[in-house]
Amino acid sequence: MSQDTAPASPEEPGETTPEPEPAPLLELRDPLPEVIDTDQGLARLCTAIAAGSGPLALDAERASGYRYSNRAYLIQMRREGAGTWLLDPVPFENLAPLQEALGETEWILHAATQDLPCLGAEGLTPHRLFDTELAGRLLGYPKVGLATLVEELLGRRLKKEHSAVDWSTRPLPRPWLEYAALDVEVLVELRDILAAELVEAGKQEWAEQEFAALCHFVPAERAExxxxxxxxxxxxxxxxxxxxxxxxxxxxxxxxxxxxxxxxxxxxxxxxxxxxxxxxxxxxxxxxxxxxxxxxxxxxxxxxxxxxxxxxxxxxxLPTRTPRTDAPPAPRAWADKDPLAARRLERARPEVAAYAEQHHLPVENVLTPDYLRRVLWKPPSTRDPERLPAAVAERLAEYGARPWQIEITAPIITAAILASEREPGEETTS
Missing domain, CATH: 1.10.150.80 (HRDC domain)
Known part of the structure; x- marks a missing residue:
């Protein structure tokens, strides 16, 4: 280029900003392991996992969209010192030997509520766990899918083209197995980064309470x-x-x-x-x-x-259009059915949302919306300012709110109840 020829500025017509280079694809660190489907193989797996150190990265593949059951058709594990293992749970009556080998090892799962039921059906239940998806939510990440977090925090790209395949297929094709093994390849590293961020954000205790509750997770039965x-x-x-x-x-x-x-x-x-x-x-x-x-x-x-x-x-x-339930009506109907309850909701909901925004949390993680509606639709009977906070806290605990959520939202709910009933033109309930 001659000295009197200036380079074009990015603002000049026709100039385009180059697309950023895609993150490199995540690859297996070790050769793809064989699928364990015999008692002898399970014994080797248990010995290796028990001899490993640190938490256990865990994932399960189901056949949603193909099978009625929600059972696991493949379980992937990785632990420091033990490497990656792929287990076919179908041939086994239960996985009690693996449960024993794991002891009180911390599990690392992504979106634990999806996998815990099918793992529990195989006899596997955690004593401690870390959910990388839930950690991402508590930290305010706008997208918490595994591939997104891996790319954002670890600079690697996950292939996801086999996420919806029929995992009940036998034998499982090698590309599917590689995809499955990659899902646990970086969970330990991802967990460590998110755990440090939780500490820095002052949310470690919140996360620990959430993770402890997940260890006892039971899917809600869907009525009707x-x-x-x-x-x-x-x-x-x-x-x-x-x-x-x-x-x-x-x-x-x-x-x-x-x-x-x-x-x-x-x-x-x-x-x-x-x-x-x-x-x-x-x-x-x-x-x-x-x-x-x-x-x-x-x-x-x-x-x-x-x-x-x-x-x-x-x-x-014959069934009616609206199912019979003890849940409160839809919020849009509150003003007609119970104006006082509507006023309580109008006061409390924005305060909860404001707290969520201030602390970079999804509002549903601050408090399950159904819990908020229930306690505001039918609050405790007392209106004693000294007794009401404890009564609200007790009610929230009965619904299933965590202590950290109660600490945040019970004062908001209490204030909404008391302030709403002080407004003129409405009778104060006893």
Whole structure:
């Protein structure tokens, strides 16, 4: 370049900012291990894991979208001094030898609530754990997926193209196994970085309480799960709702027996189509536009029987649009149903949100929204300023709030209750 030729500035027309180089792909440090599926292999795995040091990185792969069960079809582990291990839990009655070998070793999981149920079904339960996803939430990271945190904190890129495959496949292809092994490759390193950041942010105690609670995690039972049927809002009348319930339950029973995900028998759209038309014979059902799926014709008699049974049900036995529950109504209805409760919510909710924003927390981590609504809809009876804080704290603890959450939110809730009832024009409740 000649001396009198100046380089173009980035602001000049036509100049583009170069794309940043992508982070390098994460690679296995050790050769891909064999999959353990024999008693002898399990014994070797247990010996190696027990001889290792430090926490255990752990992950599990399920076959969501393919199988009815939520069982683990592959378990990945890595520990300092032991290396990476891949375990097929299917051939084993239980994994009690591994549970014994782990003792009180800390587990590292990402999104622990997803994996703890299927690990528990195999006899594996933690004494201590560290959840890297939850740690990221408490630290205010806007995106807490494993691949995102690994790239942001460790400068490596994870492949995720096999995340939705059918892990019940046997034998498992090598690329899938490599993907699975990589998921535990850097969990220990990621845990150490996040743990240091929690200490620096003054959130270590919060995290420890959350992690301790996860060790006893039990998934909540979903009452009236049929109400999650996609398109339910388009179904009219109680008998139509009853048809959705009957078809959903029939499909669920078939799916459980066949161990396939229910949508692979007939999709939700087929259920709502049949519920809207209420056909009572096979030809009418199969000729119905929108009724389709692999099991539409195969199980036609099952669907017709379900619809006929619903047609004969008394009105009182049919479901209503709104499920019967002890939960408070939707907040939008509070002003009409209980103006005083609405005023309490209007005062408390912004204060909780402000605290969350100030401390870089998702508001739902400061306090589960359902707990907040419940205690404000039906607060403790006392209005003694000295007794009410303890009563609110006790109520929150009954719901399942952690001590750190109670310490933050009980004063906010107490203030909202007392201030709302001091406003003119409303009677003060006893």
């Amino acid at each position: 799960a049929w109400r999650r049927t996609s398109g339910l809002h388009r179904v009219r009348g109680r008998r139509g709702l009853g048809a959705v319930r009957a078809l959903w339950e029939a499909r669920d029973s078939l799916a459980q027996k066949r161990d396939v995900t229910p949508s692979r028998i007939i999709p939700d759209s087929a259920i709502t189509a049949a519920a809207g038309a209420m056909p009572t014979d096979r030809n009418a059902l199969l000729g119905l536009k929108g009724f389709h799926g692999r099991g539409a014709e195969r199980y036609a008699s099952t669907w017709v029987s379900a619809l006929r049974a619903v047609a004969d049900l008394p009105e009182d036995d």
